[in-house]
Amino acid sequence: MGLAKTEIFTDKQNEIAQYAKVFGHPARVAILQYLYKLNACVCGDLVDEIGLAQPTISQHLKELKNLGLIKGNVEGTSVCYCIDVDNWKKMKNVMSDFLNQDLNQKDCC
Amino acid sequence: MGLAKTEIFTDKQNEIAQYAKVFGHPARVAILQYLYKLNACVCGDLVDEIGLAQPTISQHLKELKNLGLIKGNVEGTSVCYCIDVDNWKKMKNVMSDFLNQDLNQKDCC
DNA sequence: ATTATTAATCGTAATATTGCAATATACAAA
DNA sequence: TTTGTATATTGCAATATTACGATTAATAAT
Numbered sequence: 001m002g003l004a005k006t007e008i009f010t011d012k013q014n015e016i017a018q019y020a021k022v023f024g025h026p027a028r029v030a031i032l033q034y035l036y037k038l039n040a041c042v043c044g045d046l047v048d049e050i051g052l053a054q055p056t057i058s059q060h061l062k063e064l065k066n067l068g069l070i071k072g073n074v075e076g077t078s079v080c081y082c083i084d085v086d087n088w089k090k091m092k093n094v095m096s097d098f099l100n101q102d103l104n105q106k107d108c109c
Numbered sequence: 110m111g112l113a114k115t116e117i118f119t120d121k122q123n124e125i126a127q128y129a130k131v132f133g134h135p136a137r138v139a140i141l142q143y144l145y146k147l148n149a150c151v152c153g154d155l156v157d158e159i160g161l162a163q164p165t166i167s168q169h170l171k172e173l174k175n176l177g178l179i180k181g182n183v184e185g186t187s188v189c190y191c192i193d194v195d196n197w198k199k200m201k202n203v204m205s206d207f208l209n210q211d212l213n214q215k216d217c218c
Numbered sequence: 219a220t221t222a223t224t225a226a227t228c229g230t231a232a233t234a235t236t237g238c239a240a241t242a243t244a245c246a247a248a
Numbered sequence: 249t250t251t252g253t254a255t256a257t258t259g260c261a262a263t264a265t266t267a268c269g270a271t272t273a274a275t276a277a278t
Contacts, residue, residue: 020129059236108181
């Protein structure tokens with residue numbers, strides 16, 4: 001059905017999955033890495049940097065924005081994007097809790 | 110097209126996206142949390158624990174296994190799954206590098 | 219041998235995602 | 249005001265994902 005049964009999972013599980021999902025495409029990973037590298041902001045040179053069409057990049061940016069991980073400031077005709085530091089930290093806490101649970105060194109069964 | 114243009118991204122970017130993608134469904138998050146909690150192994154009580162049909166759980170387990178994050182041991186008629194500790198650590202390193210890059214506190218533009 | 223139990227696989231329906239061309243919008247410059 | 253530039257939105261085609269019923273495979277128990 002292509003549709004996840006979110007209602008049977010906890011809020012936390014859905015939150016983790018939602019964050020992970022947005023990182024689940026290399027274009028969005030690349031966008032975030034580029035925003036990292038330039039520290040401050042960028043605009044549509046993401047289209048040049050990454051080899052995808054402008055509408056495609058715009059769509060990926062929208063998904064990142066919807067989750068609050070980036071924000072965009074209009075600057076004349078262009079839009080300047082950067083990572084939303086506060087929300088990034090919140091995301092990092094959620095994901096770290098999930099990834100860093102203690103594992104017993106026991107082998108399987 | 111439903112198909113990511115992986116060839117235009119770096120191996121690392123694709124690797125990050127691939128790991129993230131598998132965490133991008135709450136059922137797989139729930140499976141991993143359950144395997145965490147029980148430390149050692151579990152079998153098809155995942156079907157009872159999570160409210161999805163057996164073929165659906167089996168499919169999610171397969172995806173986790175394909176990435177090497179879990180392994181399964183046949184035990185009679187049932188199969189016992191657990192987290193693959195070594196591969197989990199490798200994954201954690203890759204994801205941590207991505208999530209923990211230094212952020213400048215600068216506001217956008 | 220037959221039967222039960224458990225898990226994997228197959229097939230399929232419903233929905234989501236990815237990517238882009240075409241178009242719209244919004245502002246700047248002339 | 250018209251023209252150019254940058255980004256967003258719309259619409260659509262191709263493919264992927266999710267979920268499950270039906271079936272198969274593999275072992276256990278009788």
